[in-house]
Amino acid sequence: xxxxxxxxxxxxxxxxxxxxxxxxxxxxxxxxxxxxxIMAIMLLPVRIPKVPLFLIAFLTGLTIDAFYDTLGVHAAAxxxxxxxxxxxxxxxxxxxxxxxxxxxINQMSFRWFLIYAFILSFFHHLTLYLLESFSLNNIFSIxxxxxxxxxxxxxxxxxxxxxxxxxxxx
Amino acid sequence: MRNLWIFINRYSTFxxxxxxFGGSVILVIRNNTYQRANAINSSSQIIGSxxxxxxxxxGYLKLNETNLALARENAALRALLKNSxxxxxxxxxxxxxxxxxxxxxxxxxxxxxxSINQKNNYITVxxxxxxxxxxxxxxxxxxxxxxxxxxxxxxxxTIQSLLHSDTKISASLAKSQAFGSLIWGPQSYDPTKxxxxxxxxxxxxxxNEQVITSGFSxxxxxxxxxxxxxxxxxxxxxxxxxxxxxNNDFSTLRYVYIIIDRYAEEKExxxxxxxxxx
Numbered sequence: 176x177x178x179x180x181x182x183x184x185x186x187x188x189x190x191x192x193x194x195x196x197x198x199x200x201x202x203x204x205x206x207x208x209x210x211x212x213i214m215a216i217m218l219l220p221v222r223i224p225k226v227p228l229f230l231i232a233f234l235t236g237l238t239i240d241a242f243y244d245t246l247g248v249h250a251a252a253x254x255x256x257x258x259x260x261x262x263x264x265x266x267x268x269x270x271x272x273x274x275x276x277x278x279x280i281n282q283m284s285f286r287w288f289l290i291y292a293f294i295l296s297f298f299h300h301l302t303l304y305l306l307e308s309f310s311l312n313n314i315f316s317i318x319x320x321x322x323x324x325x326x327x328x329x330x331x332x333x334x335x336x337x338x339x340x341x342x343x344x345x
Numbered sequence: 346m347r348n349l350w351i352f353i354n355r356y357s358t359f360x361x362x363x364x365x366f367g368g369s370v371i372l373v374i375r376n377n378t379y380q381r382a383n384a385i386n387s388s389s390q391i392i393g394s395x396x397x398x399x400x401x402x403x404g405y406l407k408l409n410e411t412n413l414a415l416a417r418e419n420a421a422l423r424a425l426l427k428n429s430x431x432x433x434x435x436x437x438x439x440x441x442x443x444x445x446x447x448x449x450x451x452x453x454x455x456x457x458x459x460s461i462n463q464k465n466n467y468i469t470v471x472x473x474x475x476x477x478x479x480x481x482x483x484x485x486x487x488x489x490x491x492x493x494x495x496x497x498x499x500x501x502x503t504i505q506s507l508l509h510s511d512t513k514i515s516a517s518l519a520k521s522q523a524f525g526s527l528i529w530g531p532q533s534y535d536p537t538k539x540x541x542x543x544x545x546x547x548x549x550x551x552x553n554e555q556v557i558t559s560g561f562s563x564x565x566x567x568x569x570x571x572x573x574x575x576x577x578x579x580x581x582x583x584x585x586x587x588x589x590x591x592n593n594d595f596s597t598l599r600y601v602y603i604i605i606d607r608y609a610e611e612k613e614x615x616x617x618x619x620x621x622x623x
Contacts, residue, residue: 225358229365236369247372248380254369258362306373309383 195242232257252303461536466506483563489593519555523548541587
């Protein structure tokens with residue numbers, strides 16, 4: 176249990192650091208920007224209670240916001256992600272086997288994780304970009320950015336997950 | 346209360362989401378200048394469009410006030426126009442005659458107010474006492490008699506138009522030289538017609554005969570007033586009532602001449618003695 180908690184905390188810190196020092200500088204102008212730090216919320220245990228989940232998501236967002244100087248934008252996006260995560264998990268996982276585990280590739284199927292990562296990052300990015308632009312004037316360019324960023328983030332998350340998965344198998 | 350608690354508990358995810366999301370959005374709007382400006386702007390846009398709709402309807406109710414305000418503004422703007430400046434230039438021309446002392450001189454004036462549809466019509470012109478206008482002077486235009494100066498201020502004069510129920514001018518028929526008095530009304534207040542009264546029954550009046558000023562009153566003799574329209578309108582006595590079609594079109598009156606009679610005062614004083622003698 177302690178080991179699991181440590182793993183989560185370590186992953187959280189690593190992902191935040193990677194986001195603010197590496198991925199912040201990556202991206203194709205403002206069209207394709209990856210936000211793989213959302214893995215920290217995605218990989219929380221399946222049956223984590225709602226209140227801690229929302230709190231963690233909110234704090235994660237606030238941490239990123241502190242580095243991005245956009246107070247509240249990432250927090251809102253992460254809260255949306257948490258909400259979508261709860262709905263998605265409620266819809267797709269009925270049995271109690273997965274209760275205490277993380278929703279990762281090695282625990283779930285690859286297909287499930289791909290859809291999970293894509294949908295969650297899509298809602299996260301949608302909220303993020305909408306709040307960032309704060310208008311519906313150029314909705315098509317926003318949607319384009321959302322879609323491409325989402326694809327990029329999903330690829331990165333899958334890659335990370337594959338790396339973690341292989342390490343664990345070793 | 347219990348039901349409410351069950352309801353909140355059932356949708357706790359959604360309420361938690363709303364709570365955190367709302368908190369985040371408040372943070373966004375309060376701490377980011379761009380989003381704050383945008384939020385205020387968009388809300389003011391929505392409110393603005395509502396106000397616009399309301400204003401569209403209330404605008405009708407306030408049309409009267411708006412019209413008044415616009416009219417006032419128009420008046421103020423018109424006051425700035427060049428042609429609203431008072432034309433202080435006087436061109437007075439004096440009828441010269443080598444054998445006679447000039448008696449009449451004329452001052453041109455522009456009509457600045459006119460009416461023809463009242464029972465008593467008045468004309469205002471832009472000449473007043475500083476130009477030598479006095480009460481009781483005759484006024485003509487290029488096409489005939491206009492009226493008599495009624496009141497004079499420093500810069501303006503009002504003229505009792507020929508189309509006034511109290512105006513009475515001495516007029517005569519061009520051929521017979523029979524004179525009568527010219528009045529307007531009282532049977533018809535047509536701005537194109539006047540009535541020539543007190544022409545003796547024995548005078549032969551022809552249709553389209555010219556009616557001119559007699560020279561007995563304020564006007565120089567021979568100024569055209571109009572033409573005879575109907576004859577033989579008898580008032581039941583030994584005098585004829587003649588309907589006269591005016592030569593002057595009062596509705597399009599623009600420039601008039603005010604007649605200054607040099608001997609008017611002398612004449613009046615003399616005639617006043619007649620009354621005293623009676």
